[in-house]
Amino acid sequence: MIFEQIAVGKMSNFSYLFADEISREGFLVDPAFDHEKLLEVIKKHSVNLTRIVLTHHHFDHVNAAGQVKARTGAEIVCHKETARLLQGETSEDRLIDEGDHFKIGAAEISILHVPGHAPGSICLIVDDKWLxxxxxxxxxxCGRSDLPGGNIETLYESLQKIKKLPDHLIVCSGHDYGPARSRTLGEEKRLNPVLLADSLKSFYKL
Ligand SMILES: [Fe+2]
Known part of the structure; x- marks a missing residue:
């Protein structure tokens, strides 16, 4: 699998490119701020981009989706709550929800609905390797829960859902806010206070 973590914009955002090495079919997660940079990475790997997946509706994760779609023909895919909240030029072509799957070459990508930061937030498990x-x-x-549509209790429940996933998954987050650009989910379970919180009460305190 081709994998690229791409730093974009001035808010420490990450976009992600995944593609099959043989067919070159690929998808991009959260295109923002710098469509030319993203298109260059797509070109460098000779990727045929078929999907643009939005993890949630916030502008710093979607504001280059329209330009990337116009230049590649890829369809924009997101949760229905994200579609409801998207503004401006960007709109969805296809909805996805908890339990949905799609394939890129031999790799399977599955979707989890994880509301709390935003109502339409999703996680993707890619090829049983990346989260x-x-x-x-x-x-x-973790992300904040005090923006419109956020909810601390649902965020806590979503983090409990993530905690049940396998330790070997490599966490690919939406911002470069931590001590490393990525870590395994096992490391997060050992080191990340929001995953160590064992009750809603202790999560509230954080
Ligand atoms: Fe956000």
């Missing part, structure tokens, strides 16, 4: 978390889980922290 794309958007702003739900950062390295060493």
């Amino acid at each position: 794309v978390t958007g702003d739900t889980l950062f390295i060493g922290d």
